[in-house]
Amino acid sequence: MVTIEYIVDLVNKHNVWRGKECINLVASENVMSPLAKRLYVSDFMHRYNEHFEKSHYQGTKYCMEIEGFVKRIFGERFNTDKVEPRPLSGGQANLIVLAALTSPGDTIISVGLTSGAHVSHTKFGVVGVLRLEEKVAVNNEDLTIDVDATARLIREKNPKVIILGRSLVLFPEPIKELREEIGWDIPILYDVAHVFGLIYAGKFQEPFEDGADIITTSTHKTFPGPQGGMIIAKKDFPDKLWEKIYYTTFPGLVYNHHIHRLPALVVTALEMNAYGEEYATQIIKNAKKLAEELYDRGLKVLCADRGFTETHQILVDVRDYGGGAKVAEILEDNNIIVTKVALPWDTPKDATENPSGIRIGVQEMTRYGMKEEHMVTLAEFFDRILNRRENVRREVTVFRKNFQKVHYCFNNI
Ligand SMILES: Cc1ncc(COP(=O)(O)O)c(C=O)c1O
Known part of the structure; x- marks a missing residue:
């Protein structure tokens, strides 16, 4: 039977894991400021x-x-x-x-x-x-x-x-x-x-x-x-x-x-009025940098000829590594959370079962203070996980410890 202690523990575990230990690269998510x-x-x-x-x-x-x-x-x-x-x-x-x-x-x-x-x-x-x-x-x-x-x-x-x-x-x-x-x-x-x-x-x-x-x-x-x-x-x-x-x-x-x-x-809108330009500029810089660094390590990042991206997102064709579903799972084992996505050439069957791609979004990690140099570290993690088949979960968790504070917001209220 489920107990109160069990539920409380479940929430605490989630908070620590996704809130403090994982590198969250889900493009549709973000974190609110402490005040919000x-x-x-x-x-x-x-x-x-x-x-x-x-x-x-x-x-x-x-x-x-x-x-x-x-x-x-x-x-x-x-x-x-x-x-x-x-x-x-x-x-x-x-x-x-x-x-x-x-x-x-x-x-x-x-x-x-x-x-x-x-x-x-x-x-x-x-x-x-x-x-x-x-x-x-x-x-x-x-x-x-x-x-x-x-x-x-x-x-x-x-x-x-x-x-x-x-x-x-x-x-x-x-x-x-x-x-x-x-x-x-x-x-x-x-x-x-x-x-x-x-x-x-x-x-x-x-x-x-x-x-x-x-x-x-x-x-x-x-x-x-x-x-x-x-x-x-x-x-x-x-x-x-x-x-x-x-x-x-x-x-x-x-x-x-x-x-x-x-x-x-x-409150978020007021914080965006104050810090949004700096935050959005950094997001785009980070996305471009991560795309370049992944591309240089042999990953098939889409749209290299157009500078990869003008948003928070990067798309990678990961069929060489077993497809989006498999890669997203391997990355999760390493505390890196991305989304599997269908790419234009996928059949409806592939799109639901094992789509070709992964989608990476850098907005949340940007909010936690990551800059271009940290994108190099992220790309290194991807390289070691996917090309060298290492497990870097512990190192990812230690790295993430440096990024616990939400930036671009009113922190002293
Ligand atoms: C383009 C677009 N529109 C709408 C939605 C749905 O948004 P919500 O999850 O807020 O319903 C999504 C979800 O991620 C989306 O990507």
């Missing part, structure tokens, strides 16, 4: 708030104020008053937007699963659940779309929404170029879940300036906030459509929206 973490656990987590403008619940005056700050801060950053912070996750944000803007039978364009689309953009996820028809954009080999061919497809299929953005993201989406070809009639939903922190800090493309209409995001990947989701539309997005998104959020799909997230989200 402290504010995350509060009486707000026991309370309800459901509302249009006015709450249906009593006792919500402080929640409404905090939610107002969230809208104001993100609205100021993206020059809009159309900010919806209630979705509980990035996937739910996609569900809300697609449910609001489409009807069953409509066609949407996505970049497709094996070119890195999130499953929610595809017939296996939200798009399928809403009974939409998914047409896959024409992709280049470097996980970007072929603008001319995709524009032709769009003209032919006349989709209701074009979904760009992906879970495997090395480079900006060519939104400007696509807009030049297709005009402005069809809304572009840009799912920036992975790169939101880089965008917020001004170190990636500006979605609305480039021609996107709506962005959906998680608030916890390169943007290092509490786990959650958000929808933001450009200032001149039609009010009628925004209203649809607003009412699809509540009373449509989100009821209590876990308001204890919001103080931590505000």
Whole structure:
């Protein structure tokens, strides 16, 4: 029978292992600052708030104020008053937007699963659940779309929404170029879940300036906030459509929206205002450096001809080492945590059973203070594990001991 001691021990073990001993390179994760973490656990987590403008619940005056700050801060950053912070996750944000803007039978364009689309953009996820028809954009080999061919497809299929953005993201989406070809009639939903922190800090493309209409995001990947989701539309997005998104959020799909997230989200945004540029710059430097160092040690890092990456992510074809599933497991045995991923040439069977690649994200370790010189050490670990078949678990744990403090945040409060 399970005991209290057992559960407490389990949580403590996890906290020590993933929190202090592992080199976490999962591209969709991050850690909150100490202050955000402290504010995350509060009486707000026991309370309800459901509302249009006015709450249906009593006792919500402080929640409404905090939610107002969230809208104001993100609205100021993206020059809009159309900010919806209630979705509980990035996937739910996609569900809300697609449910609001489409009807069953409509066609949407996505970049497709094996070119890195999130499953929610595809017939296996939200798009399928809403009974939409998914047409896959024409992709280049470097996980970007072929603008001319995709524009032709769009003209032919006349989709209701074009979904760009992906879970495997090395480079900006060519939104400007696509807009030049297709005009402005069809809304572009840009799912920036992975790169939101880089965008917020001004170190990636500006979605609305480039021609996107709506962005959906998680608030916890390169943007290092509490786990959650958000929808933001450009200032001149039609009010009628925004209203649809607003009412699809509540009373449509989100009821209590876990308001204890919001103080931590505000603090993270303020910390990003103060330190985001430095943090995002270092992330990109670290990703490029790690990619180079891995490549120099014989690993097949994708997109060498384009400088490997302009984000926090690196993709490596690891078929020579037995494939993504095997490599991710070997690395975990060494306290290095990465994600196995399908690459464009994988068949559906390979993609689920043993995909070709691994995805590495450097954002969390950057937040713990790693710089370019530490990327050399990480590459050495990969080399010893994969090329020389050594187990370096103990050394990884000792190395990680040097990186226990979260940087780029208000540490003295
Ligand atoms: C591009 C993209 N969109 C949406 C999601 C889903 O985000 P969440 O886990 O917050 O639902 C992910 C997940 O990692 C993602 O990569």
